[in-house]
Amino acid sequence: MSTTQTSKIEIRKATSSKISGVDFENLSFGAVFTDHLFECDFKNGEWSNPVIKPYAPILMDPSSKVFHYGQAIFEGMKAYKDDNNDVWLFRPDENFKRFNNSAVRMAMPEVPEAIFMDGLNELLKIDQEWIQRGNGASMYIRPFMIATGAGVIANPSDEYKFMILLSPAKSYYSGEVKVIIAEHYSRAANGGIGAAKAAGNYAAQFYPTNLANKDGFQQIIWTDDATHTKLEEAGTMNVFFRINDTLLTAPTSERILDGITRKSLITMAEKEGLKVEVRPVIVSELVEAAKNGSLKEIFGAGTAAVISVIKGFSYQDVYYEMAPIENTYGALLKEKLTSLQNKLSEDTFGWTVKVQ
Amino acid sequence: MSTTQTSKIEIRKATSSKISGVDFENLSFGAVFTDHLFECDFKNGEWSNPVIKPYAPILMDPSSKVFHYGQAIFEGMKAYKDDNNDVWLFRPDENFKRFNNSAVRMAMPEVPEAIFMDGLNELLKIDQEWIQRGNGASMYIRPFMIATGAGVIANPSDEYKFMILLSPAKSYYSGEVKVIIAEHYSRAANGGIGAAKAAGNYAAQFYPTNLANKDGFQQIIWTDDATHTKLEEAGTMNVFFRINDTLLTAPTSERILDGITRKSLITMAEKEGLKVEVRPVIVSELVEAAKNGSLKEIFGAGTAAVISVIKGFSYQDVYYEMAPIENTYGALLKEKLTSLQNKLSEDTFGWTVKVQ
Structure with missing residues (x-):
C-alpha cells in the first residue's frame, strides 16, 4: 500500500480498549466497532487534518446537507488475518476507485489515494x-x-467528512434465501445513481423489501424500471444464474453496481474453465429455465456474504425452486475466493494486498 | 392548529438571542437559523420527549443509518406575519400528510399529527x-x-430523530432562469422514490445540474427515464407550460412530487377562469409550440420562490426562448397566491392557518 503522507495522520489512542467486552463468537453483522476510527475533513477546497481517534459520536449541525439532500457514499471491504498474523486486504484499489466514482456522481470531492489507503x-x-x-x-x-456543510438550500455542500469504521465480522450465513422478482418497484433509473454506492439507493429499497419479507421472501431481484423484464441486481448483491452449465450475470450499467466480488467471481470462474456469459438476463428466460429444469443455481455475490445461495424465486405470484444439486458452482467459487482472501491458497491474480 | 399534548413539549429557552446579529435585508436562503429548534426522538417503537431547545449541533454515532443508507426525509413550508403581527401557515395539513407519505415510502415511522403540528x-x-x-x-x-440508529447493515433503522428548523427568508428572486431538458440523466425511476421528499432524490440531481450550470442553464427539467419524452418536474419545483391560453402541467405520479404550490396554483388558476390541463406534456409538443410561437410561458412552482419564471429552454443543443409578453399567467398567479399567503387578500380557500 501507498504510505505517502502517512506521517501526517495524527494518532489519538483510546485510553482503554473495549475488546475484552466483545463476544467474537456471536457477532451481529455491522453492530460492533473497534476502538478507533479514521477521520478526515474537506474544508475550503481541501482535505486536511487526517486523524485516527477513539470511536465516538460526532457533532453535526442539524442543517448538515447529508440530512437534507442525501450527499453520502460508502464502500464495503474486508480484511483477513492469516496464520502468520499478517493482515490482508482484497482488491482495495477497486474499492478506492469505485468510491471516487461514486463521489463524482454525487457531486462530492474525490478522496486522495494517500488519505484513503494510508487511513485504511x-x-x-x-x-x-x-x-x-x-x-x-x-x-x-x-x-x-x-x-x-450547513444550510437548507438544495445545492452541493462545500464541506465533507470522510471516515473509516471497522467492524469485526464472523462468517456470514444469510440463511435460506428466497427472492421475489420486482414487477412494480425499482432500485434505479436510467440516467440515475444506481451504479453509485450512494446512501439513498439503500433506503429506497427498504419499503419494497419489507413488503417482500412479509410474503416470506428475504430479498428482491431488481429489474429494469422501464420494462421489468431484465434481471439486474439484488440491492446489496449482484446476481448470478446458472442455466445448464453456463453462468449468467447482467452487465454492469448506470443502473447496476460494479461489484468487486462479482467481477472477481467472473475472472475466477473463467479460470476454472466455467462458461460465463455477461449479458442481459431476461425474466422470461429464467422462468422458462426453471420450468424445464435447466436452471441449476442462483446466487448473490457481495462483500458481506461473498456468495449467498438463492433457493428459489417468485414471479407473478408463482414460486419456482431449483432441485438441489451436488458440486454447485456457487460452492466451488466461494471456496476458491475465500481461500484466496484468507491466504489459504496462492493468489495468482495479485488481488490480496498486505497491510504493513 | 391542534394543540393536543402541547403541554408535553419541554421548553428550554436560549439564554440570549442571536437576532441582533442578523442582517434581515441580506439573507441568503436557508443559511440563517433562529434561536431554537424542535426535536423529538423515536426509540423503542414510540415517539417521546418532544423538546424545543436552543439551536445547536447534535451528536450522531458515525454508524448512524442516515449516513450509510440514506433514510432521511423533509418538508419545506413557510409562515407569514400579517399587519397585526399574527403568524400564518399555508396548508400545513398538506405538508404533514406528504411528510408521512414520504416516511412510509422510506420505511420510516410516521410522525403523529400532534407532535408535528404542536412542535411547529x-x-x-x-x-x-x-x-x-x-x-x-x-x-x-x-x-x-x-x-x-447505529449499525452498518442495510436495513431500516429502529431509531429516528424528527426536527423542525426555522430559517428567515426574504423575497426569493431566482433570477433569469434558463433550463435544459434532460436527455440522458434522470431524477426518478418508475417504482422508485421520486414522489417522496427523500434526501437522496436531491443529491442525485447535483452532478447533472452542475453540468447544466457549466453550459449556462440554472436548472434541469427532468423527463421520464425510460423515453425522455415526457416533461416531469424541475427537482425543486413542479413545472407549468402555457401554450396559447392553456396552462399545462404533468399529473403527479410515483416519479413526480405532489407539490403543494403546484396544486394551489391549479385551483387558483381555475378560479381565475384560466384553462388548465393536467396531462403528460410531451417534449416534441413543447418544441413545436416554441417554434410556432404558441408557447407563451414556462414557470416553476415551489415553496421557496412560489413561482420562478423560466425564460427559455434547451433541447438537443437548440435553445428556445419565448417572446416577452405582458400580463403573464405566472405574474397573475404569483400575485394572487402570495397575497393570500400574506393575508393581504381574503383566503376563500381556507388554506391559511393561524399560529396561536
Whole structure:
C-alpha cells in the first residue's frame, strides 16, 4: 500500500480498549466497532487534518446537507488475518476507485489515494488485535463520506467528512434465501445513481423489501424500471444464474453496481474453465429455465456474504425452486475466493494486498 | 392548529438571542437559523420527549443509518406575519400528510399529527420575533426526519430523530432562469422514490445540474427515464407550460412530487377562469409550440420562490426562448397566491392557518 503522507495522520489512542467486552463468537453483522476510527475533513477546497481517534459520536449541525439532500457514499471491504498474523486486504484499489466514482456522481470531492489507503492501513494496524483468524472471520471495513456543510438550500455542500469504521465480522450465513422478482418497484433509473454506492439507493429499497419479507421472501431481484423484464441486481448483491452449465450475470450499467466480488467471481470462474456469459438476463428466460429444469443455481455475490445461495424465486405470484444439486458452482467459487482472501491458497491474480 | 399534548413539549429557552446579529435585508436562503429548534426522538417503537431547545449541533454515532443508507426525509413550508403581527401557515395539513407519505415510502415511522403540528406551532411562537413582515419576507420552515440508529447493515433503522428548523427568508428572486431538458440523466425511476421528499432524490440531481450550470442553464427539467419524452418536474419545483391560453402541467405520479404550490396554483388558476390541463406534456409538443410561437410561458412552482419564471429552454443543443409578453399567467398567479399567503387578500380557500 501507498504510505505517502502517512506521517501526517495524527494518532489519538483510546485510553482503554473495549475488546475484552466483545463476544467474537456471536457477532451481529455491522453492530460492533473497534476502538478507533479514521477521520478526515474537506474544508475550503481541501482535505486536511487526517486523524485516527477513539470511536465516538460526532457533532453535526442539524442543517448538515447529508440530512437534507442525501450527499453520502460508502464502500464495503474486508480484511483477513492469516496464520502468520499478517493482515490482508482484497482488491482495495477497486474499492478506492469505485468510491471516487461514486463521489463524482454525487457531486462530492474525490478522496486522495494517500488519505484513503494510508487511513485504511494505519487504522487496521492500530486495531489489528480485533481481527480474528480462521472460520470465515474477517474485519468488515466501512469507508464513507458525508456532506457536513450547513444550510437548507438544495445545492452541493462545500464541506465533507470522510471516515473509516471497522467492524469485526464472523462468517456470514444469510440463511435460506428466497427472492421475489420486482414487477412494480425499482432500485434505479436510467440516467440515475444506481451504479453509485450512494446512501439513498439503500433506503429506497427498504419499503419494497419489507413488503417482500412479509410474503416470506428475504430479498428482491431488481429489474429494469422501464420494462421489468431484465434481471439486474439484488440491492446489496449482484446476481448470478446458472442455466445448464453456463453462468449468467447482467452487465454492469448506470443502473447496476460494479461489484468487486462479482467481477472477481467472473475472472475466477473463467479460470476454472466455467462458461460465463455477461449479458442481459431476461425474466422470461429464467422462468422458462426453471420450468424445464435447466436452471441449476442462483446466487448473490457481495462483500458481506461473498456468495449467498438463492433457493428459489417468485414471479407473478408463482414460486419456482431449483432441485438441489451436488458440486454447485456457487460452492466451488466461494471456496476458491475465500481461500484466496484468507491466504489459504496462492493468489495468482495479485488481488490480496498486505497491510504493513 | 391542534394543540393536543402541547403541554408535553419541554421548553428550554436560549439564554440570549442571536437576532441582533442578523442582517434581515441580506439573507441568503436557508443559511440563517433562529434561536431554537424542535426535536423529538423515536426509540423503542414510540415517539417521546418532544423538546424545543436552543439551536445547536447534535451528536450522531458515525454508524448512524442516515449516513450509510440514506433514510432521511423533509418538508419545506413557510409562515407569514400579517399587519397585526399574527403568524400564518399555508396548508400545513398538506405538508404533514406528504411528510408521512414520504416516511412510509422510506420505511420510516410516521410522525403523529400532534407532535408535528404542536412542535411547529410552539416553535413559531417562541421565535416569532424572527418573522419579518411585508416585502415577500417569510419564515422558511424545515421539518425533517433522519435515521439515528447505529449499525452498518442495510436495513431500516429502529431509531429516528424528527426536527423542525426555522430559517428567515426574504423575497426569493431566482433570477433569469434558463433550463435544459434532460436527455440522458434522470431524477426518478418508475417504482422508485421520486414522489417522496427523500434526501437522496436531491443529491442525485447535483452532478447533472452542475453540468447544466457549466453550459449556462440554472436548472434541469427532468423527463421520464425510460423515453425522455415526457416533461416531469424541475427537482425543486413542479413545472407549468402555457401554450396559447392553456396552462399545462404533468399529473403527479410515483416519479413526480405532489407539490403543494403546484396544486394551489391549479385551483387558483381555475378560479381565475384560466384553462388548465393536467396531462403528460410531451417534449416534441413543447418544441413545436416554441417554434410556432404558441408557447407563451414556462414557470416553476415551489415553496421557496412560489413561482420562478423560466425564460427559455434547451433541447438537443437548440435553445428556445419565448417572446416577452405582458400580463403573464405566472405574474397573475404569483400575485394572487402570495397575497393570500400574506393575508393581504381574503383566503376563500381556507388554506391559511393561524399560529396561536
